[in-house]
Amino acid sequence: MMQDRNDARRPTRIASRPLAARRVALACAAILAAGVAAAAASAETLRFQGRVEAAERAVLSSRLNGVVAAILFQGGEKVERGQPLIRLDATDAELALAAAEAELAGALALREGAERRAARQEELSERGVASDAQVGSARTERAAARAGVALAQAGRDRAALDLERVVIRAPISGYVSRPMVAVGAFLEAEAAPPLAEIVSLDPAVVAYAAPYADRLAVLEASGAETVEALLAGLRVTLRLPGGRLYPAEATPHAASAEVDPATGAVTVWARFPNPDAILRPGMAVEVVSQAAAAPVDPGRAP
Template identity: 40%
Template sequence: MPTFRLIAPILAAALAFTAPASPATAQQAPGGEAPPMPVTVVTVEASDVLLTSTLPGRVAASGLAEVRPQVSGIVTERLFEEGRPVEAGDPLYRIDAASYEAAKAAAEAGLAQAEAQLRAAQREEMRQQELLDRNVTSRQVFDDAVAARDVAAAAVKVAEAQVLAATIDLERTTIRAPISGTVGLSQTTQGALVTAGQSTALTVIRKLDPVNVDVTQSAAEILQWRRTGQQVAEEEGVTVALRLADGGQYEHEGFLAAAEPHVNEQTGVIVLRLEFPNPERFLLPGMYVQVVMPQGVVQNAILAPQEGVTRDRRGRPVAMVVNEENQVEMRELTVQRDQGNQWVVTEGLTPGDRIIVAGLQKVAPGMVVKPEERGAAEAAPTGN
């Protein structure tokens, strides 16, 4: 009797705390089958895809002139403001011109002397001609007079050349800007001695609008696109974008200015020179930039989300696709390359295919699923 009194409460408690049926069991479809697994899909479409490649480069001035003296002397004056724009022909420095003025005066005096000797020789020639006509003098004397006149005429030309050289040297005592651009810092001061053709430049002028950016492009990639008949960056009319060191996009587009018709034997690349407008002088020589270079156009390609593409055991790219019967199919893909957060697929997908991008771990080929477009799934309200 005592034993029964102990067992009865235990049985009653066990019946009271029996677990209810699980939600999964309660939601089973008729016949005991589980409902289709919900997955998120993206419907892909075909389009012409412009492939781009980001190439590093540095900004270079489109024109550069190192200013050096062409005559020797003492610098007496600097005539420009450092870091300011200058025009071609603007005076930059002035060298002491006293000795060059004296040299020009001496050359002019030599020219005057030569011209006087030429006039005397010409008069002598005329006198000998008259005497020869009257048979008063010999032919030899007349020929000597003609030769003296020719020598005097040559001496005048030499003197004129000396005057021209002295004039050029005198003009070069004022050092002028050879090109238009922005002048840099001065590397000499007033009172310094400079020499003609010295190795150290007095200053440097850089043309900053436009500017150049030199990048390298693989010759193998260019050859590949040309074989397939695609448009490549070396063709005219192709514009390129510029990304700055801070990640920002440069507001002006550039274009291909020149391509080196030579492949580097060691690296296998071709140097491309790109030109960018720089009206605000925002780009400076030596600045590191990245060029977004068009590589070619793939006709009727499909951009597949990268999260929907995986690899099989052999390393081949595959994707899970939901067919019209909402069954899962595995497709082997031919991937051209990446484009941002997508893959450029040329084979394996057709327009209208629905790629599974969420829920891949819970599905297998042949399984029936409940697909929902990614945009609609993100916009759908969540339950309480």
């Protein structure tokens, strides 16, 4: 009787094992699907209003007093670093260089004479003919002559530099504004107004304000540990005025260190290649920021 009862129970236990295995498999599949769905949901597309800024900006100025003799640009054209843009009257600088070279020649002649006299006195001293006072005086004269040559050489170099500065060159490559000075104007180096402005357009920088609360949410969803790591995982695209998509994308390279207390936002900057100068400083654009989803580890427990 007892044997029959055991035989009746045995098939029930064997049949229950496949059912349990199927339930575990279904549960694991549900957990994995939930993880994939959560990861997909974390890939957010955010939109912001941005504005184009110049990557580099320089002001053209004069380091000399002088009269503007020629303006070598019209305004609006692209210029290269080192390109001549304005030329001052060089008469004063040329005269100053000629005077400095004459002073240097005189100092060299004095040094030559002092060198000979000092060498002569040292020779006589070795023969016991010249006194120590005579040798000392000759050596002092030689040292003073050498210092005079160094001073005259510095004056000559300064005059040559001033003559080079008569031609005012572009400090950076970029697009130059219209000239802010006219031919014949007298410039004072310490009080002269800006002569022109140059902006570099390639690359172009786009700045946009992103709510910091959204940044924290995306930071958590993406799995990044720092804001810098989050920025490295973002891809940013632009929509230009009129709805046209800009044909390049970028990764944000910097964010402001402070949160604007009025808006609760941080400013984010991204550099875009701009070889055709489509993006211009001051242009309003729509910024589309795509955050990459954090990878799902199937072996990680939920």
